[in-house]
Amino acid sequence: MSLLPRTAEEFSSAEYWEKFFKKRGERAFEWYGDYNKLCGVLHKYIKVQDKVLVVGCGNSELSEQLYDVGYKHLTNIDISETVVNHMNQRNAERRPGLTFYQVDATKTPYEDASYQAALDKGTLDAMASEEEGALARNMLTEVGRVLSVGGRYVCVTLAQESVIKLAVEHFVQLGWAVRLHCLQEESKREEDSFALPVFVLVCTKFRQPMPTPILEMCLGEDGAPVRHTQVSQLLSAVREHQAYSVLRKRLRTNTDASSNLSLTLCHAKTGLPRYTLTIQDCPPGAKVPRVNQFAIFIVPQGSETAWLYSSSEGRRQLAASANFRRLVIVSMHRNQEYTDMQAVQSELSPVVMDLAPPGMPANQQVPFLSVGGDLGWREEVNRGVSQLSGEYCVENVKGEDGELYRRLVFLSNAALVQSESRLVLLNMVTSQKKRNKRKAKASAAQAASSTTLSVDSGFLCCAHHEVMVACLAMLGVGMPQNKDLPVSVLLVGLGGGGLPQFLRDFMPNMTIEVVELDPVVLEVAKQWFGFQPDDHLTVTLGDGLERICALEKEGGHLFDAIMFDVDNKDRTLGMSCPPAAFVETPILQKVRNLLTPRGLFILNLACRDLALRKSVLERVSGVFPTILSRKIEEEINEVLLCTCGEKEASDADHISPSLSQAAKNLQSALYSSRTEPNRRPNIDIAELLKDLKVV
Structure with a gap:
């Protein structure tokens, strides 16, 4: 509607509302709903015999309808002379006891404690713009003054x-009790309702201020109140209801398969995130069985970061496999307890049914889908705070393959696993005989809670780490003529330490220097991921760029391989790995200067912005004549293998015969490394290198 105010200044301007009501004329303006929508909650808190101050009455019919059902003690005030005159004329004959006054709600002439209730429909919203917050506070102060003890705003x-x-x-x-009612929408027509739900705020005045705040939220006019302990929790509950209402409104019409609508539901008591719901529709024209209208997919705990559930491409693939018109994908959050699948279904059922696709029959059965039929398993084993990266947690999870894994997650980006390692029972590593005697009835939770878990250094969980290791075949590691040739590596970015630990344990004659900016990450790697520095594996704490500059300035120190595996803390860029400064030309030139003649520069690149990726590749190719790329399946990561030699005249779709032989030699060297049989590295060098492409 064009008459609605366009700015915060208009909302709180007496001149604006004067013009508004002159233009609108006699038509009532029912801001946020009429009497029929509001009567239930109004009658709950305002008694018929109460003296009621109606603040900012406008030309709404609400006061008239309240008067007609028995409320005879209404004092209606508004800042607009036009609307006051109009309302008095409209009611002079039919409602002689209903009067309207031109009064500024921030400066009323009424005595202290002279009213039992103050009714406000939209006036607070009109006054409480960010620029005019003082105006709203003055009004609320005035309301508090004229209300008697036990009175309600x-x-x-x-x-x-x-x-x-x-x-x-x-x-x-002020020590008042505060309760919010979120009114459920009943109308299904877009033009009949706001995108946001309507709330009714009820604040009750006490004789003595309440020492502990009473903060409550109710769903609907009769919903049971849910108590909150902090204002932030109450505000979080409000946001959740608003987001749900907006989402439900949008879903009344079909969405497209790329819309990625999502919603976070919080715990009713704590206000902490409990479920994240993502809606995935099948693309138009998809052949979906008539009975397959709607389904709910429960992501097992610990699997929510998997590509299939965390990426838009993966969710589209999941929906296509499930073959439902609409699939709601539900992820469970950390630090929340879930009893079993049945309890989760019961908790979600009344919520998710409102998200059904339009036109679905009311009696349609909605299945709950999952992987393996259980909720998965997760156990937090450590939590702390890094001054550089914020709060983190270390957790054990059971993967969909039944194996146990340990993860490092920074909670500022909880959808991303910073580091991951596979866990094995310690007695499986140290004693095959004892392992055979061990009873096989222990659950994943029982096993993980024991002290017999150990990180398997021979298993690389990250696909890009496997490719980075495989790229070292280009150095001729494992070839007979290089049997005693030392290999030096500089790695920027430690994480849980899985990659450098693997290189130290399984690559012959290798020394590794790791540069890590965050000392907390180093301590976490040592304590929880089995990372053990020694003479062949050292860690330098500090900025990776500064270390590269210092090494080049010192001179005399060359590396056979320099690896960048460092994430970008700036989430506003389209490149999550590495930080942009690491691929600027001056740094790339220093990297080349630090490499031996046969040296390799290996870069883990994660870039969604195609233009930015092109720019990075141009800068890298300006320094390194040869660049090979290996895309990581089902991820945005790609590993760039850069050398100082000229490009080989070979088919870009296949590795050269010499590289194929080098892959075999490296594979043989890995398997012959001194380690126990059940901890041999599970990595196929030739398979990892076969998809190398010349950039």
């Missing part, structure tokens, strides 16, 4: 965050 609002935060904090500081 009843405010119908859209509860935009700046507005509801201002009001709730105001009354909490």
Whole structure:
């Protein structure tokens, strides 16, 4: 509607509302719903005999309808002279006891404690813009003054965050009880309802201020109140209801397969995230059986970061495999307890049914799908805070393959696994005989909670780490003539230490220097991921760029391979690995200067921005004549293998015969390394190198 205010200044301007009501004329303006929608909650908190101050009445019919059902003590005030005159004229004959006054709600002439209720429908929202917050506070102060002990301020609002935060904090500081009702939408027509749900804020005045805030949320007019302990928790619950309402409205019409609509549901008591729901529709024209309208897929705990569930491409593939018109993919959050699949289904059923596709029959059965029929398993074993990267947790999870894994996750980007290692029972490593005698009835949880778990250094969980190792075949590692030739590696980025530990344990004659910026990461790697530095594996704490510059300046120190495996903390860029500064030409030139004549530069590149990727490749190729690329299947990562030699005249789709033989030699060297049979590296060098492409 074109008459609606376009700016915060208009919302709180007396001149604006004067013009508004002159243009609108006699038509009632029912901001946020009419009497029929609001009567249930209004009658709950405002008694018929109460003296009621109606703040910012406008030309709404609400006061008239309240008067008609018995509320005879209504004082209606508004800042607009036009609307006051109009309302008095409209009601002079039919409702002689219903009067309207031109009064500024921030400066009323009424005595202290002279009203039992104050009713506000949209006035707080009109006043509480960020620029005009003082105006709203003055109004709320005035409301508090004219209300008697036990009196209630009843405010119908859209509860935009700046507005509801201002009001709730105001009354909490006064020691009042605060309750919010989220009114459920009943209309299914777009033109009949707001995108955001309507809330009713009820603040009750006490004789003595409450020492502990009473903060409650109710769903609907009769919903049981859910108690919150902090204002932030209440605001989080408001945001959740708003997001759910917006999502439900959008889903009343078909979405497209690339829309990626998602919603986070929080725990009712703690306000912490509990479920994330992502809606995935099949593309138009897909042949979907008529009975396959709607299904819910529960992602096992610990699997939510897998490509199939965390990426838009993976979710589309999952939906296509499930072959439902609409699939809601549900992920469970850390630090939340879930009893079993049946309990999760019962908890989600009343929520997700509102997300069904339009036109689905009311009696249609909606299946819950999962992998293996259970909730998966996750156990947090450590939590801490890094000054550089924020809060982190170390957790054990059971993979879909039944194996146990340990992960490092920074909670600022909880959908990304920073580091991962496979776990094995310690007695499986140290004593095959004892392992055979061990009873096989222990569950994953029982095994993981014991102290017999060990990180398997022979298993690389990250596909790009496997490729980076395989690229070292270019150095001729494992060839008979290089049997005693030392190999030196500089690796920027430690993580859990899986890659450098693998190189030290299984690559012959190798010395590795790792540069890690965050000392907390080093301690986590040592304590939880079995990382053990020694004379052949050292760690330099500091900035990787500064270390490269220092090494080049010192001179006399050359490396056979330099690897970049460092993530980008700046999430606004389209490149998550490495930070942009690591692929600037001056740094790349220093990297080349630090390489031996046969040296390799190996870069883990994760870039969604095609233009940015092209720019990176141009800079790298300006320094290194030969670049080979190996894409990581089902991930955005690719490993760039850069050499100082000229490009070989060979088919870009196949590795050269010499590289094929080098792969075999490296494979043989890995298998013959001194280690126990059950800890041999599980890596196929030739397979990893066969898809190398010349850039």
